[in-house]
Amino acid sequence: xxxxxxxxxxxxxxxxxxxxxxxxxxxxxxxxxxxxxxxxxxxxxxxxxxxxxxxxxxxxxxxxxxxxxxxxxxxxxxxxxxxxxxxxxxxxxxxxxxxxxxxxxxxxxxxxxxxxxxxxxxxxxxxxxxxxxxxxxxxxxxxxxxxxxxxxxxxxxxxxxxxxxxxxxxxxxxxxxxxxxxxxxxxxxxxxxxxxxxxxxxxxxxxxxxxxxxxxxxxxxxxxxxxxxxxxxxxxx
Numbered sequence: 001x002x003x004x005x006x007x008x009x010x011x012x013x014x015x016x017x018x019x020x021x022x023x024x025x026x027x028x029x030x031x032x033x034x035x036x037x038x039x040x041x042x043x044x045x046x047x048x049x050x051x052x053x054x055x056x057x058x059x060x061x062x063x064x065x066x067x068x069x070x071x072x073x074x075x076x077x078x079x080x081x082x083x084x085x086x087x088x089x090x091x092x093x094x095x096x097x098x099x100x101x102x103x104x105x106x107x108x109x110x111x112x113x114x115x116x117x118x119x120x121x122x123x124x125x126x127x128x129x130x131x132x133x134x135x136x137x138x139x140x141x142x143x144x145x146x147x148x149x150x151x152x153x154x155x156x157x158x159x160x161x162x163x164x165x166x167x168x169x170x171x172x173x174x175x176x177x178x179x180x181x182x183x184x185x186x187x188x189x190x191x192x193x194x195x196x197x198x199x200x201x202x203x204x205x206x207x208x209x210x211x212x213x214x215x216x217x218x219x220x221x222x223x224x225x226x227x228x229x230x231x232x233x234x235x236x237x
Contacts, residue, residue: 019095021094021095021098024102025095025098025099025101025102026098028098028101028102028105029094029097029098029101032101032104032105033097033101033114033116036101036104036112036113036114037113037114037115038052038057038088038113038114038115038122039052039053039057039125040125041115041117041121041122041124041125042117042121043121046125049124049125050125051125051126051127052125052126052127054086054126054127054130057086057113058086058111059086061084061085061086061111062085062086062132062133063085063086063087063088063130063131063132064078064082064085064086064087064088064131064132064133064134064135065087065088065089065090065122065126065131065133065134065135065164066078066087066088066089066090066134066135066137067090067119067134067135067136067139067152067161068090068091068119068136068137068139068140068152069089069090069091069096069100069137070091070093070096070137070138070210070211070212071096071099071100071103071210071211072089072091072096072097072099072100072103072104073103073208073210073211074135074137074208074210075087075089075100075112075135076100076103076104076107076109076112077208078135078206078208079107079109079111079112080107080109081206082111083111085111085132086111086112086113087111087112087113088112088113088114088115088122089112089113089114089115090114090115090117090118090119090122091114091115091116092116092117092118094116097114097116100114101114119157120156120157120160123160123161123163123164124160126164127164128163128164129163129164129165129166129167130164130166131164131165131166131169132165132166132169132170133169133170133171133172134161134165134169134170134171134172135172135173136152136153136171136172136173136174137172137173137174137210137212137213138174138175138176138210138212138213138216139151139152139153139173139175139180140152141175141177141179141180143177143179148179148183151180151183153173153180153183153184153187153188154187155187155190155191158187158188158190158191159191161191162191162192162193162230165230166230167230167231167232168229168230169229169230170196170227170228170229170230171188171193171227171228171229171230172204172225172226172227173188173225173226173227173228174203174213174223174224174225174226175223175224175226176213176216176221176222176223176224177221178222178224181200181224181226184226185226188226188228189228192230192231192232193228193229193230193231194228194229194231195226195227195228196227196228196229198225198227199225200224200225200226201222201223201224201225202225203223203225204225204227207225
């Protein structure tokens with residue numbers, strides 16, 4: 001992709017920063033974030049949208065991607081548990097990025113990289129069929145009907161996700177919103193994924209509960225866990 005082919009500006013509807021960061025979190029961002037970048041992702045830094053060199057980042061390890069990692073507890077635990085896998089997490093909410101950086105310092109995980117921004121920019125520079133597993137855990141529900149087009153489970157996000165996922169790759173989605181389940185079951189198969197049969201209410205065997213799930217349970221909402229497999233070849237439906 002050349003600079004002339006660069007896609008137009010994308011609307012972003014979520015939060016990028018919340019309450020004031022603690023001095024320690026400011027230090028994590030200042031001292032650690034640049035070294036944990038997967039490379040030039042944004043259009044400003046990579047106008048020609050050159051693909052990331054995943055071999056330079058992770059060697060021959062498979063790549064797992066978490067979209068919107070929140071506070072990072074699931075991502076860092078997975079990285080600790082699966083040292084033979086390379087991980088990239090994308091999260092535009094800088095407070096969550098700072099929380100993850102603190103967890104990485106404690107864990108010492110060296111197989112994890114962070115994109116502190118819109119995952120759609122990351123999709124632009126991930127090679128075709130490069131992702132072996134992806135996680136979408138408690139995404140913003142956008143509960144109002146007029147905002148459902150902002151949800152992740154729409155073609156704007158699912159089509160590029162399908163492109164970067166390898167045939168047979170697993171997509172895991174967790175949500176406590178029944179209508180999000182409905183839209184997921186409608187939209188994800190249209191993007192080239194097949195649902196993996198299983199109990200909607202049973203978490204995965206290696207599941208690490210997130211702060212968002214704990215909030216849902218406190219508020220008596222029911223978590224749902226959905227798995228899909230990427231079908232066909234890259235770019236096919």
